[in-house]
Amino acid sequence: MSLVLNEDQQLLKDSAKAFVDQNAPVSVLRRLRDSKDERGYDQALWNQMLELGWAGMAIPEAFGGFEFGYGGLGVVLEESGRTLVSSPLIASVLLGGTAINVLGSDAQKGELLPAVASGELLLALAIDERPHHNPTRLETTAKKEGDGYVLNGCKTFVLDGHIAHKLVVVARTSGGQDDEAGISVFLVDAQASGVSINRSQMVDTRNSAMLSLNDVRVGADALLGGEGEAYAGLTRVLDIGRIGVAAEMLGSMQQAFEITLDYLKQREQFGVLIGSFQGLQHRAAEMYSEIELCKSAVRGALSALDDAQKTDKEIAILASIAKAKLSEVATLVSNEAVQMHGGIGMTDEYDIGFYMKRARVASAFLGDALFHRERYATLNGF
Amino acid sequence: MQAIAQLEDFRESTRAWLEENCPPSMRTPMVDAEVVWGGRNATFANPESKIWLERMAEKGWTTPTWPTEYGGGGLNKEESIILAQEMARINARQPLNSFGISMLGPVLLESGTHEQKMEHIPKIVRGEIRWCQGYSEPGSGSDLASLNTKAIPDGDDYVINGSKVWTSYADKADWIFCLVRTDSEVPKHAGISFILFDMATPGVTTKPIQLISGMSPFCETFFDDVRAKASNLVGGLNNGWAIAKRLLQHERTMISGFGLTGSQADKGGTTSTMDSVERAAMHYRGDTDKISDPALRDQIAQFKIDSAAFAMTSQRSVEESKQGQGPNATSSMLKNYGCELNKRRYELLLSALGSQALGWEGEGFEGDELAVTREWLRSKANSIEGGTSEVQLNVIAKRVLGLPDMLSLVQK
Numbered sequence: 001m002s003l004v005l006n007e008d009q010q011l012l013k014d015s016a017k018a019f020v021d022q023n024a025p026v027s028v029l030r031r032l033r034d035s036k037d038e039r040g041y042d043q044a045l046w047n048q049m050l051e052l053g054w055a056g057m058a059i060p061e062a063f064g065g066f067e068f069g070y071g072g073l074g075v076v077l078e079e080s081g082r083t084l085v086s087s088p089l090i091a092s093v094l095l096g097g098t099a100i101n102v103l104g105s106d107a108q109k110g111e112l113l114p115a116v117a118s119g120e121l122l123l124a125l126a127i128d129e130r131p132h133h134n135p136t137r138l139e140t141t142a143k144k145e146g147d148g149y150v151l152n153g154c155k156t157f158v159l160d161g162h163i164a165h166k167l168v169v170v171a172r173t174s175g176g177q178d179d180e181a182g183i184s185v186f187l188v189d190a191q192a193s194g195v196s197i198n199r200s201q202m203v204d205t206r207n208s209a210m211l212s213l214n215d216v217r218v219g220a221d222a223l224l225g226g227e228g229e230a231y232a233g234l235t236r237v238l239d240i241g242r243i244g245v246a247a248e249m250l251g252s253m254q255q256a257f258e259i260t261l262d263y264l265k266q267r268e269q270f271g272v273l274i275g276s277f278q279g280l281q282h283r284a285a286e287m288y289s290e291i292e293l294c295k296s297a298v299r300g301a302l303s304a305l306d307d308a309q310k311t312d313k314e315i316a317i318l319a320s321i322a323k324a325k326l327s328e329v330a331t332l333v334s335n336e337a338v339q340m341h342g343g344i345g346m347t348d349e350y351d352i353g354f355y356m357k358r359a360r361v362a363s364a365f366l367g368d369a370l371f372h373r374e375r376y377a378t379l380n381g382f
Numbered sequence: 383m384q385a386i387a388q389l390e391d392f393r394e395s396t397r398a399w400l401e402e403n404c405p406p407s408m409r410t411p412m413v414d415a416e417v418v419w420g421g422r423n424a425t426f427a428n429p430e431s432k433i434w435l436e437r438m439a440e441k442g443w444t445t446p447t448w449p450t451e452y453g454g455g456g457l458n459k460e461e462s463i464i465l466a467q468e469m470a471r472i473n474a475r476q477p478l479n480s481f482g483i484s485m486l487g488p489v490l491l492e493s494g495t496h497e498q499k500m501e502h503i504p505k506i507v508r509g510e511i512r513w514c515q516g517y518s519e520p521g522s523g524s525d526l527a528s529l530n531t532k533a534i535p536d537g538d539d540y541v542i543n544g545s546k547v548w549t550s551y552a553d554k555a556d557w558i559f560c561l562v563r564t565d566s567e568v569p570k571h572a573g574i575s576f577i578l579f580d581m582a583t584p585g586v587t588t589k590p591i592q593l594i595s596g597m598s599p600f601c602e603t604f605f606d607d608v609r610a611k612a613s614n615l616v617g618g619l620n621n622g623w624a625i626a627k628r629l630l631q632h633e634r635t636m637i638s639g640f641g642l643t644g645s646q647a648d649k650g651g652t653t654s655t656m657d658s659v660e661r662a663a664m665h666y667r668g669d670t671d672k673i674s675d676p677a678l679r680d681q682i683a684q685f686k687i688d689s690a691a692f693a694m695t696s697q698r699s700v701e702e703s704k705q706g707q708g709p710n711a712t713s714s715m716l717k718n719y720g721c722e723l724n725k726r727r728y729e730l731l732l733s734a735l736g737s738q739a740l741g742w743e744g745e746g747f748e749g750d751e752l753a754v755t756r757e758w759l760r761s762k763a764n765s766i767e768g769g770t771s772e773v774q775l776n777v778i779a780k781r782v783l784g785l786p787d788m789l790s791l792v793q794k
Contacts, residue, residue: 003698004705261783276788281779288778289715296694321687328684373683382660382673382682
């Protein structure tokens with residue numbers, strides 16, 4: 001397991017950074033917010049990202065991707081996090097595409113993955129039902145009827161829910177609350193009768209939606225993975241999502257830190273640069289140290305995803321290390337960034353507030369630090 | 383790069399040599415009482431330690447990469463890695479542990495004259511001379527450069543007067559590497575020299591300091607008209623601060639290993655309850671499947687996650703320095719974080735053991751419980767010795783983050 005980027009990954013990272021700096025500054029997100037953009041992302045920018053192959057990065061060649069691994073997708077997510085790029089990359093590619101790749105049959109992969117890689121098909125993962133992430137506590141049900149299923153339930157925090165063509169819905173086909181057995185995953189057409197999707201306005205200006213399923217009928221071919229047997233695969237999908245989101249958070253926190261460091265080197269008070277004050281220096285040095293640990297946690301987890309020898313449990317532990325650590329440090333760094341900017345940090349005109357808002361949403365998504373520390377303890381038998 | 387075949391030959395011959403020469407008890411985990419420090423009064427609690435030291439020193443493998451000219455092993459990087467791997471394969475102990483190897487030797491090789499190396503390096507390699515470090519003084523701790531021990535030239539000697547403190551094992555050491563003031567008229571950093579002398583020289587006295595842990599590894603050291611040979615001044619007159627900083631880097635690299643050892647040892651389910659904070663927490667609460675106190679459980683999980691991320695960072699730092707992209711300022715960050723982690727580990731062990739971690743001696747406490755108490759107290763020094771955590775944060779702020787230096791403004 002290597003913790004440094006290989007030459008190809010480094011090249012990809014450099015070109016992604018150059019592209020993002022040039023084409024996707026924070027002002028793009030600001031414009032989407034201020035214009036109350038219906039889609040919540042910039043279509044021209046997304047088209048360019050598709051041309052660069054970002055959507056096909058982790059998809060196998062046989063299914064229309066570039067097979068560049070999660071290490072590749074990870075560096076792209078990291079760089080897009082630097083300027084808080086809003087795009088379908090997380091919902092449709094990292095989560096939706098991965099769900100099909102991990103859980104789907106060859107026929108489903110052949111039909112859907114090339115369309116995910118090309119951007120024609122947008123997916124969204126619908127799993128959470130309450131304010132806290134908890135993958136086994138499901139009230140959404142799928143009842144067998146005829147040769148298909150009928151779905152009922154409500155979902156929240158569905159990233160890109162309102163623009164998705166198809167929804168990847170997690171539901172219970174059997175079992176009781178908190179059982180791992182009995183969990184199934186379905187592919188549901190967003191236009192299907194009984195599906196209603198309401199966009200939620202989130203603090204970070206990124207897309208999210210509430211979904212309600214009212215006697216939604218799907219065929220047996222809508223199942224991703226075996227009936228009642230999807231939990232192990234779903235866990236892998238979620239872990240990949242957690243690691244990918246951690247990579248995005250790594251980019252955002254590094255950028256927020258660098259912006260803050262620049263500010264400490266130019267703002268003068270009492271006749272000196274405020275960066276000369278030890279009260280700020282030590283906090284900056286502590287943030288630097290924590291960010292170095294975050295880099296290692298993300299690189300370690302990404303390289304494990306591309307290592308076929310790693311077991312599900314090893315991946316799970318690394319995913320929880322990464323998501324717990326990144327969620328904790330993203331909160332620390334974004335809070336300190338606002339504080340160290342003083343009054344200007346409280347203004348909407350200045351970008352730093354966007355970083356704090358995104359840090360909170362990303363921290364909560366797919367389990368916050370508390371969730372992942374609890375999971376880490378359970379996985380390690382204490 | 384050597385041909386792979388040559389390296390494989392080296393591996394084979396090394397393996398065979400170790401197989402033949404490493405005594406059986408030297409293939410068992412090290413115990414504190416059997417660590418070999420060397421020196422004129424070296425003691426060997428286990429007679430096989432002496433045999434092992436002599437055999438390894440003969441090959442120069444106590445210091446595998448040092449030049450053969452001075453008694454070292456003369457191995458290149460690849461070969462030294464193979465030697466380390468082959469020693470690890472049979473769990474071979476380090477034959478010799480000394481400040482000569484970890485601190486003085488590397489700077490002497492970099493900055494010493496040929497004559498100085500000829501005089502001192504072979505004795506470090508063979509463990510014949512035990513060294514101690516004369517840095518801190520009663521009035522010069524974090525502000526080390528303000529040190530006041532004076533060395534005045536007199537013929538072929540310097541005459542040294544002053545005192546040092548926190549001199550590790552000064553009462554057991556044979557020689558000292560010492561920072562002395564050789565010019566009081568220039569800015570403080572520019573008037574310091576680095577000099578070596580024998581602790582048996584008339585005028586040297588040492589007095590052990592009893593610590594909060596009950597141990598006395600450190601001494602006060604006094605110099606009263608001590609004569610040191612001018613030929614033992616290393617790196618040139620008034621150039622001692624550069625040498626001292628270089629040596630501190632070596633020391634920090636060594637200390638940052640503590641955090642790594644703590645987190646690596648903390649694997650859970652190993653031989654002793656104390657090796658794993660979470661096992662200890664469950665054992666002392668009588669828990670079976672998980673730690674019943676959710677707050678402690680969360681704190682331990684957070685500690686273990688930080689330890690895992692720290693271990694990956696240390697590994698990444700090694701990989702980066704191999705690729706030549708290593709910013710070496712990370713040594714301050716690793717030292718600081720490693721020490722703080724080790725302190726956290728002992729605080730958590732205290733929470734885990736409850737009142738069983740609060741005994742001092744005698745009945746009612748097991749040996750490993752009393753050891754936790756003492757080690758907890760000892761761990762408080764981790765973030766003081768070798769530069770306090772606050773000094774490390776200053777270094778990171780200035781060297782890594784490029785923040786302006788308030789101290790230099792004040793001193794001007």
